[in-house]
Amino acid sequence: MINLDRVSRTFQTRTGDLEALRDIDLEVEEHQFLAVVGRSGCGKSTLLRLVAGLLTPTAGTITIDGTPVRQPRPEVALMNQRPALLPWRTAFGNVMLPVEILRRPRAAYRARAAELLDSVGLAGFHQRRPHELSGGMQQRVALCRALIQQPRILLMDEPFSALDALTREELATQLQAIHMAQSVTTVFVTHSIQEAVLLADRVVVLSPRPGRVRQVLEVDIPRPRSFGHNAHLTDVASCVAELHDLLLRD
Ligand SMILES: Nc1ncnc2c1ncn2[C@@H]1O[C@H](COP(=O)(O)OP(=O)(O)O)[C@@H](O)[C@H]1O
Ligand SMILES: [Mg+2]
Structure with missing residues (x-):
């Protein structure tokens, strides 16, 4: 459904050209949940903004x-x-804001x-303002x-990064339920x-800048998955270990 064909993006900066992404080939099938991991500055946000249509590629095509x-x-x-x-x-x-804008x-x-608000545990909070x-x-x-707006594609850029560890886990678990x-x-x-x-x-591991696809890992663990003890602990551990090694390599 989403297809990236040899997509590159370079930014012009005061100090010269900055190559953020190089030759990204990627396919995301309908209903799939694709994670993108990579070090800070490797072009992850750039990749999402390209797919969102907020940026255009300097080479290659996205459909x-x-x-x-x-x-x-x-x-x-x-x-x-x-x-x-x-x-x-x-x-x-x-x-309701997007409904009005659209x-x-x-x-x-x-x-x-x-x-939707009820499904993420905000049943009693519909009428609260953000500062509350x-x-x-x-x-x-x-x-x-x-x-x-019932989007067909949801792009999420480190959505839980600013939250404490337990809240992150809670939100990730709710997101899993929504996705299921x-x-x-x-x-x-x-x-x-x-x-x-x-x-x-599937998890796409990007190399340090310029971001290239280093590896794509299939995560073949039954859902619902959990952070705590479950029946698939060894699968989770081996997946985590493999991603860890891929990310640490330069
Ligand atoms: N609009 C821009 N102008 C110039 N450089 C940019 C711009 N957006 C991103 N970059 C640079 O591109 C690289 C990748 O950025 P980004 O996609 O935000 O990485 P990530 O999200 O993986 O941390 C970084 O070096 C960043 O400074
Ligand atoms: Mg980013």
């Missing part, structure tokens, strides 16, 4: 269902590390917004906002090997 990506589109949602909620709107009002009928989405919510709760609202229920095609950028192994069908 979604065969159509070249030229600009952002409503069927592709992007979620960032910071929730960027509107402070004067309630949680519910923030989730000029869709509000009434048709109200029930969905409420269900913890960082983890705000990021949950941002996740609901990304999903309200709705299976929106997802590209999930993370620093966390654990998150990648918990969530992904």
Whole structure:
């Protein structure tokens, strides 16, 4: 469904050209959960922004269902590390924002917004404003906002990085449940090997800048997966160890 064919991206900077990504070949199938890991600065955010249509490649082509990506589109949602909620709107009002921007009928989405908020544990918080919510709760609202328009593709750029470890685990587990229920095609950028192994069908390991595909790892562990003790501990351990070695190599 998402296809990258020899995609490169160079930035012009005051000190000369900066090659962020080189020759990325990648395919993401419908309903797949793809994680992208790599060191800081290797081009992960650039990759997502290219797929989102916020940047154009300097070489190569990106297509979604065969159509070249030229600009952002409503069927592709992007979620960032910071929730960027509107402070004067309630949680519910923030989730409904894309509906208004896309000029869709509000009434048709109200029930969905409420269900989404309930599904991430915010049942009693629909009418709260962002400053009344913890960082983890705000990021949950941002996740609901990304999903309200029923995107076919969800792009997530280190969405849980700013949160404490336990909250990260909780959110990752909720994201897994949402993915199991709705299976929106997802590209999930993370620093966390654990998150990648918990969530992904496949993990792409990028090399240090310029980012190239170093390896693609299939994660063949049954769902639901968990961070704690479960029946697949040895599979999880070997996956984690392999990713760890791939990331540490220069
Ligand atoms: N708009 C830009 N202009 C110039 N350089 C950029 C721009 N965006 C990203 N870069 C550079 O490209 C490289 C990759 O950045 P980024 O995609 O943010 O990496 P990551 O998300 O993996 O940390 C970095 O060296 C960064 O400084
Ligand atoms: Mg980044």
